[in-house]
Amino acid sequence: MPLFKPTRREILTLAATAPAFAMPVAARASLGRPEGGNPAHFRFSVGDARVTIVSDGWFSLPTTGLGINAPREEVEAFLASNFLSPEQGYSHTNHLYIETGDARVLVDVGSGSRFFDTAGQLISNLDAAGIDPYGVTHVVITHAHPDHVWGIRDDFDEAIIPDAEYILGEAEHAHWMQDGLVNRVSAEDQQFVVGAVNSIETEGVDWTLVSDGYEVVPGVTLFDTPGHTPGHMSVRVDSGDSSLIALGDAMSHAYTNFAHPEWFNGFDSDGEQTVATRKRLLDMAATDRIAVLGYHFPFPGVGHVKREGDAYRFVPALWQF
Numbered sequence: 115m116p117l118f119k120p121t122r123r124e125i126l127t128l129a130a131t132a133p134a135f136a137m138p139v140a141a142r143a144s145l146g147r148p149e150g151g152n153p154a155h156f157r158f159s160v161g162d163a164r165v166t167i168v169s170d171g172w173f174s175l176p177t178t179g180l181g182i183n184a185p186r187e188e189v190e191a192f193l194a195s196n197f198l199s200p201e202q203g204y205s206h207t208n209h210l211y212i213e214t215g216d217a218r219v220l221v222d223v224g225s226g227s228r229f230f231d232t233a234g235q236l237i238s239n240l241d242a243a244g245i246d247p248y249g250v251t252h253v254v255i256t257h258a259h260p261d262h263v264w265g266i267r268d269d270f271d272e273a274i275i276p277d278a279e280y281i282l283g284e285a286e287h288a289h290w291m292q293d294g295l296v297n298r299v300s301a302e303d304q305q306f307v308v309g310a311v312n313s314i315e316t317e318g319v320d321w322t323l324v325s326d327g328y329e330v331v332p333g334v335t336l337f338d339t340p341g342h343t344p345g346h347m348s349v350r351v352d353s354g355d356s357s358l359i360a361l362g363d364a365m366s367h368a369y370t371n372f373a374h375p376e377w378f379n380g381f382d383s384d385g386e387q388t389v390a391t392r393k394r395l396l397d398m399a400a401t402d403r404i405a406v407l408g409y410h411f412p413f414p415g416v417g418h419v420k421r422e423g424d425a426y427r428f429v430p431a432l433w434q435f
């Protein structure tokens with residue numbers, strides 16, 4: 115599937131240099147994939163809100179996109195010391211589904227059928243979790259990257275969830291829809307622009323364009339977290355004395371982003387702004403003890419932020435039966 119050109123190029127580059135990264139067998143320490151797969155949803159509550167994390171699948175990118183402002187050897191050594199492959203990443207895709215009052219809010223719509231073959235399973239996984247995808251009342255989009263919005267269209271180019279209200283940051287919409295953007299970006303970014311525009315223009319989708327502090331329904335609020343994309347927004351759920359922040363891609367790695375908040379990634383459109391936003395989020399979540407959800411963190415991606423000196427650590431939430 116030649117849709118994702120940067121990846122292919124990076125894979126080829128990586129393959130050419132692979133022997134340099136060879137690790138002793140003992141250092142790999144990875145477990146195998148399960149036969150027949152694992153359940154793709156996880157439930158908990160935030161006060162009175164019933165929350166389900168539903169996966170869209172996964173995909174793998176070369177780690178050359180991680181910590182691009184740090185020495186390459188340092189990034190690889192850090193990954194290896196955390197029992198992660200120094201060569202290939204494993205990105206989970208954890209969608210937040212919130213039931214509160216009469217509202218059924220879904221955050222992001224996944225990749226659909228036009229990105230990686232291993233992703234695009236959100237609708238069938240919602241179904242498997244006993245959730246009627248067509249009963250979703252509000253679809254919130256954190257940002258218009260392929261893995262978050264391309265799933266908005268079905269195979270007939272119509273809205274995948276026809277009756278929902280679709281919500282997107284005003285600044286994010288303005289960025290992708292500016293005149294002639296596709297001609298001003300690099301060749302490898304052009305498909306991102308075309309994909310975003312096509313997704314935003316999906317037949318049957320009427321956007322509600324919003325700004326910082328917008329309340330989707332009582333207890334579900336959007337706030338600005340720019341950097342990864344210019345108009346990126348995160349979602350906050352508050353009920354009783356419990357809170358959860360769905361970070362979107364304001365943080366995309368459960369290890370590097372916490373231990374090295376100053377490292378940014380190749381897909382962060384403004385590295386400095388990404389780092390500033392991330393430090394603000396980490397400080398807020400650690401100080402106020404707010405739970406976080408990382409879209410690309412290891413499934414289900416829910417946990418807390420623990421301060422450790424100048425850095426932080428992601429502490430996964432307890433799995434409760």
Ligand SMILES: [Zn+2]
Binds near residue numbers: 259261409
């Ligand atoms: Zn993403």
